[in-house]
Amino acid sequence: MIIITFIRLYKFNWKKCLIINPLNKTVFHYMIQSQNDLARILDEAAHTAKEVEQISKLHQISIDEAYSIQAASIDRRLKRGEKITGFKLGFTSKAKMEQMGVHDIIWGRLTDSMNYTDGGILHRSKFIHPRVEPEIAFSIKKRIDKPISISKIIDYADGVAGALEVIDSRYKNFKFSLEDVIADNCSSSGYVIGPWMDISTAIGNLNISLLINDKEVQSGNSNAILGNPLESLVEISRMTQKYGFVIETGQVVLAGAATPAVYFDIGDRIEGHVEKLGSIMIKVV
Ligand code: OOG
Numbered sequence: 001m002i003i004i005t006f007i008r009l010y011k012f013n014w015k016k017c018l019i020i021n022p023l024n025k026t027v028f029h030y031m032i033q034s035q036n037d038l039a040r041i042l043d044e045a046a047h048t049a050k051e052v053e054q055i056s057k058l059h060q061i062s063i064d065e066a067y068s069i070q071a072a073s074i075d076r077r078l079k080r081g082e083k084i085t086g087f088k089l090g091f092t093s094k095a096k097m098e099q100m101g102v103h104d105i106i107w108g109r110l111t112d113s114m115n116y117t118d119g120g121i122l123h124r125s126k127f128i129h130p131r132v133e134p135e136i137a138f139s140i141k142k143r144i145d146k147p148i149s150i151s152k153i154i155d156y157a158d159g160v161a162g163a164l165e166v167i168d169s170r171y172k173n174f175k176f177s178l179e180d181v182i183a184d185n186c187s188s189s190g191y192v193i194g195p196w197m198d199i200s201t202a203i204g205n206l207n208i209s210l211l212i213n214d215k216e217v218q219s220g221n222s223n224a225i226l227g228n229p230l231e232s233l234v235e236i237s238r239m240t241q242k243y244g245f246v247i248e249t250g251q252v253v254l255a256g257a258a259t260p261a262v263y264f265d266i267g268d269r270i271e272g273h274v275e276k277l278g279s280i281m282i283k284v285v
């Protein structure tokens with residue numbers, strides 16, 4: 001305990017430590033990690049589908065440091081040839097906040113390797129303990145590099161669609177603190193977009209449901225997302241300034257789920273329904 005407290009005080013300035021576990025007297029060689037080390041650990045966990053300990057068990061990191069770790073882990077994906085395809089918001093509904101015990105809006109990056117085709121298949125072996133949630137997606141027609149108001153969305157987005165998001169926390173037991181989940185790119189691991197509709201489609205008060213093997217396992221309402229899912233675009237545009245990134249033309253934004261996420265497994269047929277926007281389907285093999 002004393003050793004752990006001591007380590008926490010020194011955060012990233014550590015070389016190599018020995019930690020003796022008083023319960024079973026085992027000795028761990030524990031490399032105290034820099035932000036780059038933590039980014040590598042999370043990236044490898046995602047890449048190899050192997051869970052890791054929560055960062056917050058040994059390091060106290062700030063929200064800003066967590067976003068830097070996220071950026072560094074995404075850089076590793078980009079170096080392997082992946083491309084940014086958009087952004088996602090998390091914890092934009094009470095249902096999600098309550099499910100995960102985390103109470104602040106977060107954002108993460110999406111890449112082309114996370115994109116699955118509507119009606120296509122998803123390999124369970126690529127994930128650790130995946131969950132799925134129905135979402136609403138937006139397509140961006142004009143670069144967003146500053147905060148925009150709700151009345152300006154029509155100038156920046158041209159499409160809206162139902163979507164499914166696959167989240168797969170890299171942390172053991174899908175447990176994390178706010179900083180942990182931000183560093184882990186908000187558990188992003190897959191997304192499927194349904195047919196695009198015009199951005200002028202009214203998306204308030206729509207029924208949203210998730211079916212696994214034809215059985216409804218979750219249902220919610222689009223207004224659960226920040227009172228109006230369009231607010232998610234306002235939020236992500238505010239973050240662009242705060243964290244210094246831009247949303248490019250052609251990229252997508254996931255608004256965040258209106259319902260808790262559900263575990264799935266091999267053989268499952270997953271279907272999302274968003275009233276007016278239609279259905280999205282994926283099969284797990
Ligand atoms: C974090 C991601 C949250 C959402 O839609 O709220 C999220 C998680 O629950 O693992 O994607």
Ligand code: MG
Nearest residue numbers: 133165256257
């Ligand atoms: Mg989500």
